[in-house]
Amino acid sequence: MSENTAASLKICSVSLMTLEVYEADLLKIEGQLRGKGKDAFRFFSKSPLLINLEPLQGEIDINWLKDLYTLLKDLSFLPVGISGTPEHLDVLAMREGIAVWNIDINTVAKKRDETNLPVPAKKKGKDSPLSENTEIMESAVRQTDKPDPQGRQSPEREKPPQSEVILQPVRSGQRIYAKDRDLIILAAVNTGAEVMADGNVHIYGPLRGRALAGVSGRRDARIFCQDLQADLVAIAGYYMTNEDLQEEKLNQAVQISLFQESLQIELLNH
Template identity: 35%
Template sequence: MANLDYEQAGELKIGQVGIANLRVRTLDVAQLVREMHERVERAPRLFGRAAVIIDFGGLARTPDADTARALLEGLREAGVLPVALAYGTRETEQLSEQLGLPLLAKFRAQYEPVEAAPPRPRAPEPAPAPAPAPPPAAPARPGLMQKTPVRSGQQLYAENRDLTVLSTVGAGAEVIADGSIHVYGALRGRALAGARGDTAARIFCHEFNAELVAIAGHYQVMEDIPRDLRGKPVQIWLEQEQLKFAALP
């Protein structure tokens, strides 16, 4: 097994629909390619020919086109398929045009700096008016319940709510929720909770044999999970940006 105790140049997170987002923290092409090659070797069914979004938002400067091309080519040789750049700055937009890759605009709000508006002359303050009544609270959206098995190749997504699966999640299947995930059977595929960044989300299952689990983008594959938990009822949560696992009573 590869030694990952050193400071990694790239932090890999799993996104909302199972696409990996590689946030580059250190622009060391050789190390980034080596790390990705190790990931593919350790979990080829998960990462082999996986779609990857490249995110340069963690760097002080956007790389030049030649360096970015070298990284893209190295990642392809490592076994993954770079498909887009994460929107970061106007320089990133220019780079995407040079590379012929699309931008994912959903990252714009997270990284694009907001330009301050010029100050406006202050108008005379009006007399205070009675405070309006608060609007009625929106009813809580019920969780999504799946009564039948989620089979290999299927993907189930619970948007803005929890997901409960009353049966099994088969190998090669993927269940995703913006909230928590509850599986009242065997979990053999992938489970991604907190898909929009909810770090308080959890994963519960009655029989734990997952290929991959993730909460708010922080993931682990089966090879990295303690063997004594396999096949048992398990809960998974995020603590200080690390996944924690515990057997359920």
């Protein structure tokens, strides 16, 4: 880089929290966000937030959008833009200095989900966890490659993504992201640290900070740790804070998976 270069543009990949809006009732939105609990506000305070309006039912205007921005800022979020809005509202939003992200979040998530393993159709909410005796089939049978009788070449299988391995403890303030792969940490993740992966997260030490698996939308991703003390765990955007963790699962070796919209925590070696 030249000594005279004061700045340069580069492209990087970052994880971003998304707020999906289903109703236009701002009071209801505020109540539900505040109801996430004090731990959630502590973790997400000053976090960049993308607003996805694609699922929204009902008509909205620019004044409603400005009120939503004000509400989120009052709740200590940092809105960075909107997505899924009608074209006429995009123009008005940009005039107000609101960034418009021209991506179809729902289509991306749908395509990602189509590659994942099937999940049971019956939906269970957060307040109705699965019975410990319930078995969820999460394996897929693939046919063995056979030679084509007409001599045609079989398409190459995709190579499984490599894993990123971290040997040292992850200190407070550090963030590690394993893109398109699993993350393996052979030490502790301390309070205030954040580890993320598009695939699974394996932690062979105490997990005291935050661990996020499937951050690009993989619902079949899992978190494995030897000592659960986490500030926060999340899979494909669904999360639990420390205050949500069951006491009997703390300080235990566990695996965490996503079933429908609920995180399931199972003890290992039991």
